Amino acid sequence: MTRTTRLSLLAAVAAPALFAAPLAMAACDWKPERAVTYVVPWGAGGGTDANSRMLASMLEQAWGVPFNVVNRTGGNGVTGHSAIANAEPDGYTIGAVTVEINTMHHVGLTDMTFESVTPLALVDIVPSSVLVKKDSRFESLDALLAFAKANPGELTASGTSQGGIWHLALAGMLNAEGLAPDAIRWIPSQGAAPAMQELIAGGVDIATPALSEGKAMIESGELRALAYMHDQPMAALPDVPLTAKALPSGWTLAAYITASGPAGMSDEIACSYEAAIADIVATPEWAAFKASRGSEVVSMSRADLAAYMARSDEALGKVIEAVGLAK
Incomplete structure (x- = not known):
């Protein structure tokens, strides 16, 4: 792998804790009126599951409706990510879209990409x-x-x-x-x-x-x-x-976890989630949870997160090609 490729990977994937500028004001007054399904593409007990369950619990407290976490494993991440991407973009199915959205299509597992989802909030960089x-x-x-x-x-x-x-x-x-x-x-x-x-x-x-x-x-x-x-x-x-x-190469690599919904989600619903999660991320409760896991609090606007995911996709594609896994 060339130095240029490695440095671009660092910039796109191993970014430090990021904090968003204040949210642009819109109506953002949508609230769910019934239970929401929160899909986790990976198994119980891992970091994605822990972060997702904590966030879902705090969204449930904030909005007063159940947020039911469902682990949809299988297909090397394709099953759960597909469950998010293929849902109705009505706000009642969201989930943990992870960095694998930038790898699965490069290795020939699916046609789904980061453009198949609506990023709502950055949850973790690990x-x-x-x-x-x-x-x-x-x-x-x-x-x-x-x-x-x-x-x-x-x-x-x-x-x-x-x-x-x-x-x-x-x-x-x-x-x-x-x-x-x-x-x-x-x-x-x-x-x-x-x-x-x-x-x-x-x-x-x-x-x-x-x-x-x-x-x-x-x-x-x-x-x-x-x-x-x-x-x-x-x-x-x-x-x-x-x-x-x-290491002589200085190699580093990090993953990320987001809260995301299906592509096509309205701006009203998306910005309501963005605002609600921004409020959660700013709480001492969330900070204490992150500290208990040895993680830092991170945040990013929806627009910046979409751009970040796009850069990650390009950089990880180069790594996948370099190690001979591209299809």
């Missing part, structure tokens, strides 16, 4: 990590990469679907460091939570989820973090080595 179980023989990222170079294909890793963001985090890092992208074999999973359980059980050697997703298991001693794919330490785990400093 850099990847390199995790091993507590009794792993590897005590550093250098040792892990040296073994993978000398024994290509012997080690296995997991974290999400084939071609998903945590797979790209690993394959892109290997590629950037001059190893074959499959020097560590990828074992697909339905998300970070099952992948980390598989790691603890010894079914795989490595997991590469968001560091925030592994925080509790790291603190409990079940897992050990060899690296954080970022250029700034996580406040809750400040001693985890940064790939930006530890």
Whole structure:
């Protein structure tokens, strides 16, 4: 991967916490009159699920109607994202559109793109990590990469679907460091939570989820973090080595989570969600939740989020091509 490609990936995908300018005033007085379905394309227990359930609960409190979280897993993220994109744009089905909306079409899983949804709010930006179980023989990222170079294909890793963001985090890092992208074999999973359980059980050697997703298991001693794919330490785990400093390539990569609805959602409904979520994000309750996960509060206007997703799509497409997964 060229330096230009890597830097563009950093700019598009590994952005730090972002705060929006004040919302432009519109009527924005739509409110749901019945239950809303909040679709999560990934399994229960992961970071996307946790963020989505907290946001749905706070929207329920704000608007006084149920927000029913439904985990629609399968198809490497296609099932849940399709459930959001194909719903009626009436405000009664929204969900967690994740960075995989920028990867699935590049790897030939679907024709759906970021243009198939209406972005409403940025919920999280989460850099990847390199995790091993507590009794792993590897005590550093250098040792892990040296073994993978000398024994290509012997080690296995997991974290999400084939071609998903945590797979790209690993394959892109290997590629950037001059190893074959499959020097560590990828074992697909339905998300970070099952992948980390598989790691603890010894079914795989490595997991590469968001560091925030592994925080509790790291603190409990079940897992050990060899690296954080970022250029700034996580406040809750400040001693985890940064790939930006530890690796010659300076490789970093982060995912994002949004609240989004189907394409074609009216501006009135979309801006009502934008305003409601902006109010939630500004609360001490939301800040405390984010701090408990080792994450920062992030926010972005709908317009800026749409542009951010477009840049991410272009940058990740280049990574997917570089590691040989493009179809």
